[in-house]
Amino acid sequence: xxxxxxxxxxxxxxxxxxxxxxxxxxxxxxxxxxxxxxxxxxxxxxxxxxxxxxxxxxxxxxxxxxxxxxxxxxxxxxxxxxxxxxxxxxxxxxxxxxxxxxxxxxxxxxxxxxxxxxxxxxxxxxxxxxxxxxxxxxxxxxxxxxxxxxxxxxxxxxxxxxxxxxxxxxxxxxxxxxxxxxxxxxxxxxxxxxxxxxxxxxxxxxxxxxxxxxxxxxxxxxxxxxxxxxxxxxxxxxxxxxxxxxxxxxxxxxxxxxxxxx
Amino acid sequence: xxxxxxxxxxxxxxxxxxxxxxxxxxxxxxxxxxxxxxxxxxxxxxxxxxxxxxxxxxxxxxxxxxxxxxxxxxxxxxxxxxxxxxxxxxxxxxxxxxxxxxxxxxxxxxxxxxxxxxxxxxxxxxxxxxxxxxxxxxxxxxxxxxxxxxxxxxxxxxxxxxxxxxxxxxxxxxxxxxxxxxxxxxxxxxxxxxxxxxxxxxxxxxxxxxxxxxxxxxx
Numbered sequence: 001x002x003x004x005x006x007x008x009x010x011x012x013x014x015x016x017x018x019x020x021x022x023x024x025x026x027x028x029x030x031x032x033x034x035x036x037x038x039x040x041x042x043x044x045x046x047x048x049x050x051x052x053x054x055x056x057x058x059x060x061x062x063x064x065x066x067x068x069x070x071x072x073x074x075x076x077x078x079x080x081x082x083x084x085x086x087x088x089x090x091x092x093x094x095x096x097x098x099x100x101x102x103x104x105x106x107x108x109x110x111x112x113x114x115x116x117x118x119x120x121x122x123x124x125x126x127x128x129x130x131x132x133x134x135x136x137x138x139x140x141x142x143x144x145x146x147x148x149x150x151x152x153x154x155x156x157x158x159x160x161x162x163x164x165x166x167x168x169x170x171x172x173x174x175x176x177x178x179x180x181x182x183x184x185x186x187x188x189x190x191x192x193x194x195x196x197x198x199x200x201x202x203x204x205x206x207x208x209x210x211x212x213x214x215x216x217x218x219x220x221x222x223x224x225x226x227x228x229x230x231x232x233x234x235x236x237x238x239x240x241x242x243x244x245x246x247x248x249x250x251x252x253x254x255x256x257x258x259x260x261x262x
Numbered sequence: 263x264x265x266x267x268x269x270x271x272x273x274x275x276x277x278x279x280x281x282x283x284x285x286x287x288x289x290x291x292x293x294x295x296x297x298x299x300x301x302x303x304x305x306x307x308x309x310x311x312x313x314x315x316x317x318x319x320x321x322x323x324x325x326x327x328x329x330x331x332x333x334x335x336x337x338x339x340x341x342x343x344x345x346x347x348x349x350x351x352x353x354x355x356x357x358x359x360x361x362x363x364x365x366x367x368x369x370x371x372x373x374x375x376x377x378x379x380x381x382x383x384x385x386x387x388x389x390x391x392x393x394x395x396x397x398x399x400x401x402x403x404x405x406x407x408x409x410x411x412x413x414x415x416x417x418x419x420x421x422x423x424x425x426x427x428x429x430x431x432x433x434x435x436x437x438x439x440x441x442x443x444x445x446x447x448x449x450x451x452x453x454x455x456x457x458x459x460x461x462x463x464x465x466x467x468x469x470x471x472x473x474x475x476x477x478x479x480x481x
Contacts, residue, residue: 002299005269005291048312048433058316059431063415070436078301086292093288097281173316173416173429 003033006085013088016095016128020209021140024202028085031198036077040191043184044074050183057175064169064180070157073188077195080150084202087139087146094135137213144206147199154196161196163188265299268347275350278357278386280378282459286452293448294343298336302441305434306336312433319423326419326430332407335438339445342400346452349392356385383467387460394456397449404446411446413439 007029014025047069053061128136154161163185170177182188269291276287309331315323360382364371378386404411413435420427432438 002265002296005266006296009291048308058314059416059429062312062314062431062433066415066434066436069434071440072305072434072437075301075305075437075441079297082292082296082300089288089292093284096284173431 003037006033006082009092010085010088013092016091017088018209018212020205020212024205024209025088027198027202027205028081032077032195032202033081035191035194035198036074036081040077040195041074043187043191044072046183047072051180052183053169053174053178053180055174055178057173057178060169060171060174060178061180063171064167064174064178067169067171068167068180068182073154073158073192076150076154076157080146080199083146083150084143087142090139090142091132091136094132098132133213133217137210140206140210140213144203144210147203147206151196151199154192161189161192163192265295268295268344271351272347274354275347278353278378279350280459280463282455282462286455286459289448289452289455290343290347294445294452297441297444297448298339298343302339302445303336305437305441306334309334309336309433313430314433315419315424315428315430317424317428319425319428322419322424322428323430325421326417326424326428329419329421330417330430330432335404335408335442338400338404338407342396342449345396345400346393349389349396352385352389352392353382356382378463379467383463387463390456390460390463394453394460397453397456401446401449404442411439411442413442 010025014022017025048065051061051065053064055061163182165182165185167180167182168177169180272287272290276284279287310327313323313327315326317323360372413432415432415435417430417432418427419430
């Protein structure tokens with residue numbers, strides 16, 4: 001159980017994302033999770049062992065380390081990545097719920113149900129429309145919120161994104177103001193800036209995806225309003241909405257939807 | 263044998279769960295198991311090495327650490343995750359028993375062996391009660407063992423062979439406390455989910471029972 005398991009879970013979600021969503025997921029896994037696991041964890045690996053204070057007073061080092069690093073960068077990044085990945089599960093659950101409803105209709109022998117067997121329901125493509133569109137948009141919105149909150153938390157906790165070489169500590173039991181030296185400050189600064197930069201890119205991608213979906217939706221709606229003025233009758237409202245969303249998403253969605261659980 | 267085994271177990275359980283049950287599985291996977299493996303384990307990794315007492319007396323540090331941390335937080339957390347996941351196996355076994363029985367008798371004994379009704383409903387409810395029970399027991403254990411959910415920076419220790427009252431310093435107390443609160447929050451969330459699933463199932467099947475009786479009376 002590790003990041004690989006998260007990759008398996010989110011891989012299913014990837015199939016019903018837009019193209020921008022797929023790029024976001026790739027950036028998340030390659031430039032954030034992978035960098036965290038193969039590089040950043042090693043840089044912060046010896047952070048407390050190599051945090052050295054200019055005193056022999058037992059306990060001073062522990063207390064100073066705790067004061068200046070209430071929560072390690074590495075742990076904060078891990079939490080950020082977990083929180084940022086989870087809104088996608090909302091979409092997966094919604095799709096699974098829809099599929100479950102279709103299966104139930106099929107089993108009841110509903111005449112409206114156009115499927116021939118269960119397998120067809122499992123492999124059927126669900127277009128992102130109606131309530132699923134709202135779930136998808138909400139998940140992007142929550143992602144944005146979590147990214148912003150964590151970036152702010154970093155900035156607030158560590159007074160910016162730079163790792164100092166030296167911190168001055170006078171917490172008890174340190175006998176006076178003591179110099180404490182952080183291990184590998186430059187390398188840590190480089191990785192911090194890298195992770196912040198990639199976070200910003202992810203925020204931009206999410207904003208772009210949101211704007212793209214909203215723009216297309218409103219454009220189609222205004223087109224439909226224009227068309228319905230010329231042809232005022234006949235079409236079922238639901239069917240037009242469905243057709244509109246199908247067009248909207250069929251431009252970008254290409255793969256089959258598979259829910260979180262089958 | 264590692265956490266992957268538990269993950270596979272829970273994936274199997276997911277098939278027989280209600281909607282709320284699946285949300286519970288997702289929360290256990292992502293917010294408890296994953297957080298434990300990628301973040302929390304490393305915080306407590308060197309807790310004994312980094313536990314420092316203001317004394318050179320050999321054995322004093324060991325004795326004080328043992329006194330204040332009879333069972334490490336991280337081990338209790340792992341035990342909690344395992345105990346909380348296992349009641350779901352009751353449901354898996356019951357479904358396997360049903361399917362076996364059908365095979366043995368070579369006829370359809372149940373409308374759907376995986377459908378939660380009758381005895382399987384009782385098993386499912388029992389598993390929910392056990393899950394909730396274990397969560398509460400571990401939360402109480404955490405609370406009692408460590409006098410609340412706070413981790414102090416400093417503990418005072420005067421157990422032999424420490425010659426007098428000695429100051430001992432715990433490493434990364436703030437970080438440990440943050441993750442402890444995270445553990446407590448997710449536990450409480452899981453308890454709420456279990457209780458709502460329990461209420462939902464009891465309500466749903468009471469209504470079903472009532473309607474059946476009502477239909478019979480009508481006839």
